[in-house]
Amino acid sequence: MNAPAPISTLYLSAPAMAELIGRKGVGHCIAAIAACIHEDFLRWPQFEKSARVANHSPDGVIELMPISDATTYTFKYVNGHPRNTRLGLPTVMAFGVLADVATGVPQLLSELTYTTALRTAAMSAVAARALARPDSRVMAIVGNGAQSEFQALAFQHLLGITTLRLFDTDPAATAKLVANLDGTGLQWTACTSVAEAVRGADIVTTLTADKARATIVTPAMVEPGMHLNAVGGDSPGKTELHADLLRQASVFVEYAPQTRVEGDIQQLPADFGVTELWQVLAGHQPGRTHAAQVTVFDSVGFALEDFSALRYMRDAAIELGLGERMALIPALADPKNLFGALHQPAATASQRVTGPGAVA
Numbered sequence: 548m549n550a551p552a553p554i555s556t557l558y559l560s561a562p563a564m565a566e567l568i569g570r571k572g573v574g575h576c577i578a579a580i581a582a583c584i585h586e587d588f589l590r591w592p593q594f595e596k597s598a599r600v601a602n603h604s605p606d607g608v609i610e611l612m613p614i615s616d617a618t619t620y621t622f623k624y625v626n627g628h629p630r631n632t633r634l635g636l637p638t639v640m641a642f643g644v645l646a647d648v649a650t651g652v653p654q655l656l657s658e659l660t661y662t663t664a665l666r667t668a669a670m671s672a673v674a675a676r677a678l679a680r681p682d683s684r685v686m687a688i689v690g691n692g693a694q695s696e697f698q699a700l701a702f703q704h705l706l707g708i709t710t711l712r713l714f715d716t717d718p719a720a721t722a723k724l725v726a727n728l729d730g731t732g733l734q735w736t737a738c739t740s741v742a743e744a745v746r747g748a749d750i751v752t753t754l755t756a757d758k759a760r761a762t763i764v765t766p767a768m769v770e771p772g773m774h775l776n777a778v779g780g781d782s783p784g785k786t787e788l789h790a791d792l793l794r795q796a797s798v799f800v801e802y803a804p805q806t807r808v809e810g811d812i813q814q815l816p817a818d819f820g821v822t823e824l825w826q827v828l829a830g831h832q833p834g835r836t837h838a839a840q841v842t843v844f845d846s847v848g849f850a851l852e853d854f855s856a857l858r859y860m861r862d863a864a865i866e867l868g869l870g871e872r873m874a875l876i877p878a879l880a881d882p883k884n885l886f887g888a889l890h891q892p893a894a895t896a897s898q899r900v901t902g903p904g905a906v907a
Contacts, residue, residue, distance in 0.1 A: 552878060553874035553876075553878045554652060554874065554875070554876040554878065555872045555873075555874070556652075556653050556654060556655065556656055556872070556873050556874075556875040556876070557654065557655045557656070557861065557864065557865070557870045557871075557872060557873075558655075558656045558657070558870055558871045558872070558873045558875075559655065559656070559657040559658060559860065559864055559869065559870045560658060560870075560871070561658040561660065561661065563658075563864070563869050563870050563871075564657070564658050564661045564662065564860070565661060566869060567860065567863055567864055567867060567869050568661060568665070570867060571863060571867075573665070573697070573700055574700055574703075574704040576665050576859075576863075577665055577668050577669045577672070577697065577700060577701045577704065577705070578669075578704055578705060579859050579863075580665055580666050580669040580855060580856050580859050581669035581670075581672050581673050581701070581705060583855035583856070583858060583859045584666070584669055584670055584673050584851070584852055584855040584856075585673055585828060586855070587851055587854060587855045588673070588824065588825040588828050588829075588851065589825070589828060589829055590616070591823075591825040591829070591851075593616050593617065594614055594615065594616050594851060594854075595614065595615050595616070596614055596802060596850070596851070597613065597614075597850075598802065598804050598805035598808065599611060599612040599613075599805065599850065601782065601783075601809075603782070603783070606628055606629075606630055607626060607627050607628030607629065607630070607631075607758065608626065608627050608628075608758075608782050609624070609625075609626045610623075610624075610625050610626070610627075611623070611624055612625065612848075612849075612850035612853060613850060614850035614851055614853075614854050615648055616648075617648065618647070618648050618649070619645060619646070619647070619648060619854070619858070620644075620645070620646045620647075620648050620651075621643060621644065621645045621646070621850070621853060621854045621857050622643060622644055622850070623641055623642070623643040623659055623663070623850065623853045624641060624642055624643065624659075625639060625640070625641035625659065625663060626639065626640055626641070627639055627758075627781070627782065629756040629757055629758055637660060637693065638692070638693060638756055639660065639663060639664075639693070640660050641658070641659035641660050641662070641663045642656070642657065642658055642659050642660075643656075643657055643659045643662075643853055643857055644656055644657075645657070645854075645857045645858065645861055652876065653875055653876070654861070655857060655860075655861045656873070656875060657857060657860060657861075659853065659856075659857075662853075662856050662857070662860055663848075663853070663856075664693065664694055664697045665697060665856065666852045666853060666855065666856035667694060667697065667698075667778065667846075667848060667852075668694070668697035668698045668700070668701035669701060669852075669856075670801075670846060670848075670852050671698055671701060671702070671752065671776050671778060671844070671846060672701040672702060672704075672705040672706060673824075673828075674776065674799065674824055674844040674846065675702065675705075675706055675750060675774055675776060675844070676705065676706060677799075677824065677827050677828060677834040677835070678774050678799060678827070678834045678835050678842040678844060679706065679749065679750050679774035679835070679842070680749060680772055680774070680835065680838055682749075683706060683707075683708065683749035683750050683774065684707060684708060684709050684710060684749060685708070685709075685710045685711075685712065685747060685748050685749050685750070686699070686702050686708045686710070686711055686712070686748060686749065686750040686751070686752060687711075687712040687713075687714070687738075687744040687745050687748035687750070687751045687752065688711055688712070688713050688714075688724075688744070688752050688754060689714050689715075689741050689744055689745070689751065689752070689753045689754065689755065689763055689764070690715055690720075690753060690754035690755040690756065690763075690779055691713055691714070691715035691717075691720040691721045691723070691724040691754070692715070692720055692754060692756055694754050694778065695713075695720075695724045695754055696724060696727045696728060698752050698754065698776075698778070699711055699724070699728055699731075699733060700728075700731065702750065702752075703731065703732075703733055706750075708733070708750070709732075709733065709734060710733070710734045710735070710736075711728075711733055711734070711735040711736070712735070712736050712738055712743075712744045712745070712746075712747070712748055713725070713735055713736065713737050713738060713744060714737075714738045714739070714740060714741055714743065714744035718737075721737050725737070741763055741764065741768065742768050745764060745768045745769075746768070746770075747770075748770075748773065749772070749773065749774070750773070750774045750775075750776060751764060751773060751774070751775045751776065752775075752776040752778060753775070753776070753777050753778060753779050753780075753787040753788070754778050754779050755779040755787055756779060757785075758782065758784065758785050759784070759785060760784060760785070760786050760814075761785075761786055761787055762786070762787075762788065762789040763779075763787040763788065764787065764788050764789065764792060765789045765791075765792065766789055766791045766792045766795060769792060769795075769796075769841055771838075771839040771840075771841065772838050772839050772840065772841070773841050773842075774835075774841075774842045774843075774844070775788065775792075775796070775841070775842070775843045775844070776844050776846065777810075777811050777843060777844065777845050777846060778846050780809075780810055780811045780845070780847070781809055781810070781846070781847040781848055782809050782847075783808055783809060783813060785809075786811045786813065786814060787811060788811045788843065788845075790814040790815060792843070793811060793812060793814070793815060793819075793843060793845075794815070794819075795841065796841040796842060796843045797822070797835075797840060797841070797842050797843070798812060798819075798820075798821045798822070798842075798843045798845055799821065799822050799823070799824050799827065799834070799842065799843065799844050799845070800812070800821045800822070800823055800824065800844075800845050800846075800847075801823065801824060801846065801847065801848075801849035801851075801852075802823065802849045802851075803821055803823055805847060805849060806821070806845055806847050809847045810845040810846075810847045811843075811845045812845055821845070824844070
C-alpha cells in the first residue's frame, strides 16, 4: 500500500517572520494589516465571537483568543507578564493557528509576537482614522516599551503624525525608542512627566505595562479635541485612565463584553455607554462629530485583529516563499485506524514535509 501523503501545514517561525517583515517593511506590514482589519470589521456580523479565555496569576496572564467566520478559524495564545524583562524574556509572547473550518485542518502555525505588535499598532491607527481630528500631527506616547516604535510608525504612515512627545518612568526606554526611530523623519521631545508629554498633543497613546489600577492620564490633562488611544489597560485590575475622564469623553471599544471586563471602562457601571468601533466603520454610528470632542479608544485587543493579521501573514509568506511545510497532523492510511498508524514503518511515520508543499 502506498504511504499516505502528509497533511501540510505552513510554519512561520520567529526568524522567518522577522525576514518577512524586513522584506516587506514595517510600515508596509502595518498598513496592510490595517487594511485587512478594516475589511474584516466591516464583516463583523459574519464572525462567531467570544471574549478571550484568560488564566491569571500574580505575575501575569495567559490568554486564548478564538474567532471564526464560515470558512476560516483562528486562535492566538498570548501572555502578558510585565516582570519578564527581569528574566531576559519579552513581556508579551504569542503564537497562533489559522485553520480550515470545513475540515479543521490547520493551514498555518505562526509566531505572533512580532505580529501582535504590528496588529496592535494597526488597530490603533484604524481607530484613530475614524476618531481623531484629521489635522492631528502631534502624538504623546506614555510608556516607551516594546510597542512604542510600532505605534509611532503606524501613526506616522497612516495618520500623518510628525511629532512625538515621549515619557516613560525609565529614561532608558525613551532612549531606546528614540534610537530605533532615528532616520524615520519623526521629530520628538523627551518629557519629564505625563502631564508635560500630554500638553499640546492631538493624540495621546498610553502603553504602560504594570498590572495595576493606575490613573496615568487625568481629566485635568485633557484638552478639547484630543483623541486618547488607551492600549495598556487590557486585563482585570489594570487601568490607565481616570474614571472621570471616561465619563466626560465619547468612548469606543472593540468588543464590549470583553472590554467591560478588561478595559479602562471596567471602572464604570455595566450600563456605561460605549460604541463598538465596527459600527462607526460601517457607518451605523457616528465617530467624531466635532473638532472639540474628546474621544477615547479603549483598546484591549480582540481576536478579529489577529484573524486579519494571520491571513495577511499567510498570504505574504506564500508570496515570498517563506516558512517551512510541516507534518503537524499524522498521515493515516486508514482515517479510522489511528492506533494502527503507530505501527507504520519508521520511514513512513517520520516523513518530513519540506519547502512549499514538497514531501521528503
